[in-house]
Each structure stands twice: as structure tokens, then as C-alpha cells.
Amino acid sequence: MSLRVPQPASHxxxxxxxxxxxxxxxxxxxxxxxxxxxxxxxxxxxxxPLNLLTFGNVREVCPKCRHTHLKxxxxxxxxxxxxxxxxxxxxxxxxHYANGASALTI
Ligand SMILES: [Zn+2]
Numbered sequence: 001m002s003l004r005v006p007q008p009a010s011h012x013x014x015x016x017x018x019x020x021x022x023x024x025x026x027x028x029x030x031x032x033x034x035x036x037x038x039x040x041x042x043x044x045x046x047x048x049p050l051n052l053l054t055f056g057n058v059r060e061v062c063p064k065c066r067h068t069h070l071k072x073x074x075x076x077x078x079x080x081x082x083x084x085x086x087x088x089x090x091x092x093x094x095x096h097y098a099n100g101a102s103a104l105t106i
Contacts, residue, residue, distance in 0.1 A: 029103050031063055031070075034083055034092040041078040052078075054085065060095065062086035072104070 040052070054071040062068045070084035070093060082104040084093040095103040 028098060029060055029095045030098060031060060031084065031093045031095055033063075034081070034094050036090070036092050039079060039081045039083050039092050041080060052076075052085065058084060060084060060093075062088065062091065063093070064089050064091055074104075 052073055053076050054073050056072060057069040058072050060070050062070055065086060065088045068086050068088040070086055072082075073079055073085045073092075074082045081094070084095055084104070085091070086093070097103050
């Protein structure tokens, strides 16, 4: 059993009388879902736990759960493509900038 604490959106303190609705800045990422089998090599045994090395949470929130911050997963032994991973619904996402450039390429 896990206790889920609701995360209120943290706005900077201050009395903003007119909060901006959307921040459409150049840094906004476009998320597209990836099939997990396409990004992670499946191991032979079903009962072998897959150890994913994550590199911290990113600002983006899972489009499915809408409250879980995605984790950055870079290429590693069993990971073919760097992607964003939601630990809650176990979905994988690719991230692009609005201009089409990949946001996960290092
Ligand atoms: Zn999710």
C-alpha cells in the first residue's frame, strides 16, 4: 500500500492578480508515447527484473497519469533509445522540442 500525496502545482509566492494560463516557451517539450518493446530490450526470462538506471525526474508530467513526473532514462545495457519513463503506468515517451529536434539526444 502506498500513500499518494497530491502535489499542488507550485507557483512562486506573490500576489499575481493575472496568472498566465500557459507558458508557451521554446523549451516546451512535445511528448509522444513509445512502445516499451521498442526502447527496452526484453530479457529472455519473464521473471527477471529489469534494472533501469534512471537519471532523475524531469519537469514534464506523464500525459496519462497527469501527476507523475517522468524519469529520464538514458541509453544503457538494455535500453536502446533514451526516453522518458513513467514509473506509475510504466509508459515510455519520446520528447521533442516544438521544432522537431529531439530533446533527449546528448
Ligand atoms: Zn504515467
